[in-house]
Amino acid sequence: MNTPHEYGERVVILGVAESDAHAVANRLIALQLEEHGFTVMNLGVCTPLEEFADAADACPQAEAVLIGSLNGHAHHDLRRLPELRAAGRLRCPVVVGGNLSVGSHKADADLQRLRDLGIDHLLDGAGELVLLLDRMRSALDAELRHG
Amino acid sequence: MADLEGMELSPHVAAGLPGWPETLAHLTAPGRRHAVDVLRTAEACGRPFVQPRCGVGGHRAMLRLLGGLEAAGPGMLSVTIDAHTRLKKFTTAESLLRANPADLNGYPLVAHGWQRGRELAEAVSVPLEVRHGSPDARDLFAVAVASGITSFEGGGIGYNLPYSKDVPLARSLQDWQQVDALCGRLAESGVVVDRELFGTLTAVLVPPSIGLAVIVLEACAAVREGVKCLSLAYPQGGEVHQDIAALRAVRTLAARYLPPDVEVFPVLHEFMGAFPRTPDFANALILLGGLVARLGGATKVINKTVQEAFGLPDSAANASGIRTARLGASGILDFVRVDEDRVAEEQYWIEREVAEIVEPVLGSGDLLTGIEAAFRRGRLDIPFSASIHAHSRIMPRRDGSGAIRYADSAALPFSGATSAFHSERLRDVHGTPDRTLLETATADIHYFLSQEDALLPHDTNRERDGS
Numbered sequence: 001m002n003t004p005h006e007y008g009e010r011v012v013i014l015g016v017a018e019s020d021a022h023a024v025a026n027r028l029i030a031l032q033l034e035e036h037g038f039t040v041m042n043l044g045v046c047t048p049l050e051e052f053a054d055a056a057d058a059c060p061q062a063e064a065v066l067i068g069s070l071n072g073h074a075h076h077d078l079r080r081l082p083e084l085r086a087a088g089r090l091r092c093p094v095v096v097g098g099n100l101s102v103g104s105h106k107a108d109a110d111l112q113r114l115r116d117l118g119i120d121h122l123l124d125g126a127g128e129l130v131l132l133l134d135r136m137r138s139a140l141d142a143e144l145r146h147g
Numbered sequence: 148m149a150d151l152e153g154m155e156l157s158p159h160v161a162a163g164l165p166g167w168p169e170t171l172a173h174l175t176a177p178g179r180r181h182a183v184d185v186l187r188t189a190e191a192c193g194r195p196f197v198q199p200r201c202g203v204g205g206h207r208a209m210l211r212l213l214g215g216l217e218a219a220g221p222g223m224l225s226v227t228i229d230a231h232t233r234l235k236k237f238t239t240a241e242s243l244l245r246a247n248p249a250d251l252n253g254y255p256l257v258a259h260g261w262q263r264g265r266e267l268a269e270a271v272s273v274p275l276e277v278r279h280g281s282p283d284a285r286d287l288f289a290v291a292v293a294s295g296i297t298s299f300e301g302g303g304i305g306y307n308l309p310y311s312k313d314v315p316l317a318r319s320l321q322d323w324q325q326v327d328a329l330c331g332r333l334a335e336s337g338v339v340v341d342r343e344l345f346g347t348l349t350a351v352l353v354p355p356s357i358g359l360a361v362i363v364l365e366a367c368a369a370v371r372e373g374v375k376c377l378s379l380a381y382p383q384g385g386e387v388h389q390d391i392a393a394l395r396a397v398r399t400l401a402a403r404y405l406p407p408d409v410e411v412f413p414v415l416h417e418f419m420g421a422f423p424r425t426p427d428f429a430n431a432l433i434l435l436g437g438l439v440a441r442l443g444g445a446t447k448v449i450n451k452t453v454q455e456a457f458g459l460p461d462s463a464a465n466a467s468g469i470r471t472a473r474l475g476a477s478g479i480l481d482f483v484r485v486d487e488d489r490v491a492e493e494q495y496w497i498e499r500e501v502a503e504i505v506e507p508v509l510g511s512g513d514l515l516t517g518i519e520a521a522f523r524r525g526r527l528d529i530p531f532s533a534s535i536h537a538h539s540r541i542m543p544r545r546d547g548s549g550a551i552r553y554a555d556s557a558a559l560p561f562s563g564a565t566s567a568f569h570s571e572r573l574r575d576v577h578g579t580p581d582r583t584l585l586e587t588a589t590a591d592i593h594y595f596l597s598q599e600d601a602l603l604p605h606d607t608n609r610e611r612d613g614s
Contacts, residue, residue, distance in 0.1 A: 021312070023533040024351050024592070031542065032585050045533050046312045126585055 011062045012133065013055045015043030017069040017077035025098070026068055029126045036130050049080050053089040062092055063137060066129070069098045074114060081117045093136055097123035151289050152332050154325040160237070160286040163260060170293050173265070174338045182274040182298035182341040183376045185222050186412045186446055195415070195440040195448045196222025197472045199465050200278060204229065204244055204251030206263050210270050212462050217271045219466035220473055222447060223298065224271055226264075228279035228287065229253035233310070235286060252459065253279075257290050264294025274298060276343065282307040282319040288326045292333070298341040298378075299326070302365035304518065305345035308534040316522055316536050320515045323365075324372055331373015342369055343378035343414065349531045350382055350419035352543040352591055354551050355393040356500035357529055358382060362397075363404050363505050364518055364527075370409050371514065377401075378447070380414035383436055385594050386550035390415070391485060392493035394443025399494075400501055404509070412446035415439060417472065421592055422455035423599040429453040430471050432595060437475020442485060448472055493550070496568055503561055525558030542584075545591040546572040 012033060016026050023045050030042045041055055041062065052065050069077060074096060084090050096119050100110060111122055121132060149161030156164075164170070189196045198221050203209050213224055229251040231240040240255035256264055256277065268275050276298035277291045284301055291299055300306075303320035311319075330340040344365045346358035362379045369377065379397045383390050397413035405411065417436035423429045433451050440448035452460035452468035460468065474480075504527065511517035521527035525538040532539040540557035553559075553569045554577075570577075576587075590597065 021310075021533050023349065023539075024531045027531050027539050028585050028588050032583060035584060044312055044535050127583070 009039055009061070010037065010133075010137070011039045011041065011059060013041045013043065013052060013059060013062045013065045015047035015052060015055075015065075015067060016045040017067055017071075017074060018046060018048045019073045019077050020069055020071045021045045022068070022070040025070065025126065029066070029068070029129065032126065033130070038133075049078055049084065049090075052094075053084050056090055056092060063140075064093045064095050064133060065090060067094065067096045069096060069100060072099055074098070074100045075110075075117070078114070078117055078119065081119065085118055093120040094118070095121040095123060095129070095132065097126060097129070152329055154285050154289065154329045156289055157235070157237075157286050160257060160289065164289060164293050165261065171336055171338070173295055174292070174297065174333070175336070179295070180272075180274060181339065182223060182276060183339045183410065185274055186341060186376070186378065187410070189222060189446050190412060193444075195437070195445045195476045197437070197450050197469050197476070198223040198225060198276070198447050199450055199452075199469050200225050200227050201462075201465060202227030202229070202253035202278075204248030204253070204255065206259055206266070208248065209254050209267060213267060213271050213275075215462040216466055216469065217273065219469035221273060221469050223274050223276055225276050225278045226256060226267060226291075226296065227253045228277060228281075229255050230280075231255065232257055232287065233279045233281045235281070235283060237286070256294070257286055261290050261293035264290060264296060268295045276300060276341070278343075280306055280310045282311050282314040283322040285322055285325055288329065292329070292340075297333075297338060298343065299330075300343040300345060301326075302342075302344045302362070303368065303515075304361050304365055305348060308529055308532050308537050309345075309347075309349045311534055313535055316519045317515070320368065320518060324368065324515065327369040327372035327374050330369070330375075334373055334375045339376045339410075340374070341376045341378055341412075342374050343380060344369075346380050347382040347416050347419055348529050349533070350416075351531050352420070352545070352551055352588075353382060353384070353530065354500075354541070354543050354553055355381065355384065355389060355396070355497050356504065357541070359393065359396060359400060359497065360501045360504040360527070361529070363400050363501060364508060364514070366401070366405055366409075366411075367509065368514055368518075370405055375408065376410045376412075377405075378412045378414045380416055380449070382416045383418045383439060384551045385418060385420075386545075386548055387435075387439060387442075388485060388489045388548075389493045389497075389550040390439045391443040392490045393497055394440070394445050395490070396494050396497045396501070398444065399498055403502075404505070413444060415443065415445040415448045417449060417451040418595065419451075420594070421596055422451060423595050424456040425599060425603055426453040428595070428599040428603060429455060433468055433471040434475040437472040437477070438480050438483060439475075440472075441476040441480070442483065448476060496565070500561065500565055503565060504559060507560055526560050528557055528559060542588075543591070544573055544576065544587065545594060547575045549594060 030040045148155040149158045232255045237257045241258040278300045303323035307319035344362040346362040401411040450468040450472035452464040454460040454464040508517045542555040544554035
C-alpha cells in the first residue's frame with residue numbers, strides 16, 4: 001500500500017446519502033481513512049448530493065467523493081448526479097458503498113441502475129476502500145506521466 | 148409564537164389546546180394515577196416493572212395495540228411518536244394519517260389532538276409515557292400534558308445528538324429548558340411529571356460513563372427548572388457486571404449531584420444494538436435484561452422483542468417480550484447472585500469517570516453554556532454521533548469479558564489512572580493481528596450475533612441479509 005506522503009496530502013470527501021441517518025459506519029470509515037493518512041472532509045449523515053458538489057467545488061484537490069447508503073435508497077438519493085455532472089460539477093470519481101437497494105438479494109439491475117447514473121465505483125463494504133483509492137491514485141498518476 | 152405558562156408554542160398547536168385551568172383540573176382529578184405513582188410503588192416493592200415501546204399511526208389501531216399489550220402485564224405503556232411529528236412536521240403527519248396511517252412509524256399525537264390523547268390514557272389502567280426523539284418537543288409536550296399524560300422522555304443532549312444532523316446544542320438545550328420549566332410549574336400545582344432522560348444515546352457501544360455523564364448533566368439542568376421526578380435510563384451493554392454496576396451508579400450519582408427532594412428512578416433499556424435473529428436467543432437476551440434490571444436495582448425495564456432484528460414488532464411479539472422480561476425480573480431468578488467484588492470495581496470506575504467528565508462542566512458557571520462549550524472542545528463527546536455538534540472522536544471497544552471500554556477517550560478530561568485502567572483492560576484485545584479498526588468495531592457491534600452463531604450454529608430460523 002502506498003503511504004500518503006508519497007503523494008503529498010490526500011484528501012477525500014465523505015458522507016452519507018440524503019435520506020440516510022446511519023452514523024456508525026460513516027464514523028468508522030472516517031477513522032479508518034485518517035489512520036491511513038487521509039484528510040477526510042466528513043459531511044456526515046443526511047447529506048444531499050448538492051452538498052457533496054459544494055464540498056468538491058470548495059476542495060478541488062479531493063481525490064474522490066465517497067457516499068455511504070445503508071437504507072436501500074441510494075438510487076433515489078443520487079438521481080441528480082447526471083444533472084450536476086452536465087453542469088460541470090462533481091467531476092472527481094464518485095464511489096458509493098453500503099447496502100445499495102431495498103431487500104436482501106441484490107439484482108445486477110439495481111447495480112447497473114447506479115452505474116447508469118455515472119457512479120464510478122460501487123463497493124459492498126468499506127474493507128476495500130483504501131485499496132480502491134490507492135489504485136485510482138496510481139492510475140491517475142500514470143495517466144499524468146504518460147498523457 | 149404562542150405561549151403556555153412560559154413555554155413557547157406554534158400558534159396553530161396552541162390554538163387547539165384546552166385552557167390551562169381545564170388541563171390542570173383534568174390532571175388533578177381525584178383518583179387519577181400518574182406515572183410517578185407507579186414508579187413509587189415499584190420502588191417500594193424492590194422489583195422492576197416492564198414497559199414496552201409501542202406506537203402505530205391510526206387512533207383505533209393504537210387503542211387496540213394498547214389494549215392488547217396491557218394484558219401482558221406492563222407497569223406502564225408507551226405512546227411512541229412517528230418520525231414526522233418528532234421533527235415538527237405536523238401537517239405531513241396529518242396528511243399521511245388521512246391517506247395511509249400504516250405509513251407512520253408511530254402515533255402522531257399532535258395531529259390526533261389532545262382529546263384522542265385522553266381517550267388513549269383512559270382506555271388503559273396503567274399510565275402512559277410519550278417516547279419520541281425530538282430536539283424541540285415543546286408542542287408535543289403541550290399536547291401530551293393536555294392529554295393527561297405525565298411521563299415524557301427526552302432531553303437537550305440525548306434527544307439531539309443521536310437524532311439530528313445539525314441542531315445546535317444551545318437551541319435544543321433551551322427548548323428542553325422550557326419543557327422542564329413547565330414541569331416545575333406543574334409540580335407547584337401538585338402535578339409531578341416524570342421526566343425520563345435517554346442515556347442510551349446512539350445505542351451502539353456507548354461506554355457507561357458517557358451515557359451517565361450526559362443524563363447527570365441533563366438532570367441538573369432539569370432540576371434547576373423545578374423538575375421533581377426523573378427516570379434515568381441506561382442501555383444494557385451486554386456484560387452483566389458492568390450493566391449492574393452502571394444501574395447502581397445511577398443512584399449514587401443522583402445522590403451526589405441532585406438535591407434530595409428529587410425522586411430518581413433508574414431505568415434499564417434492554418440491549419439496543421444488533422439483536423439476535425433466532426427467537427430462542429432473542430428470548431434469552433430479553434429474559435437476561437429483566438434479570439439485570441432486578442440485580443441492578445432498576446425501577447423499570449424497557450423490553451425488546453423477538454422481532455427486534457427485523458423491524459418494528461407486532462402486538463403479539465411485543466406482548467411476549469413484556470412477559471419474558473417480567474419473568475427475568477421475577478422471583479424465579481431470585482437465587483441468582485453475582486460476583487459483588489467485580490460489580491463494585493466496575494461501579495468505582497464508572498462513578499470516577501462520570502465525576503471526571505461532569506465536574507468541570509458543573510463548575511464552569513452557566514450550566515447550559517458549559518455543556519455546549521464542553522461539546523465544542525470535545526471535553527464532552529459521544530461515539531457515533533449523527534450530529535455534527537459532537538466531535539465523535541471517542542472510540543469504544545469491548546474487552547475480553549465483553550465490557551465496553553475506551554480504546555480512545557480523545558479529549559475527555561480523564562485522569563491518568565482512568566486512562567491506564569482502560570488501556571490495561573484492553574491489553575489482551577489490542578493489537579489483534581490482521582484486523583482493521585473497522586473489523587474490530589464491527590465484531591464488537593455484532594457481539595450477541597457472534598454468540599448466537601457459536602451457540603446455535605445450525606439454526607435454520609435465521610436469515611442473514613449480510614448487512
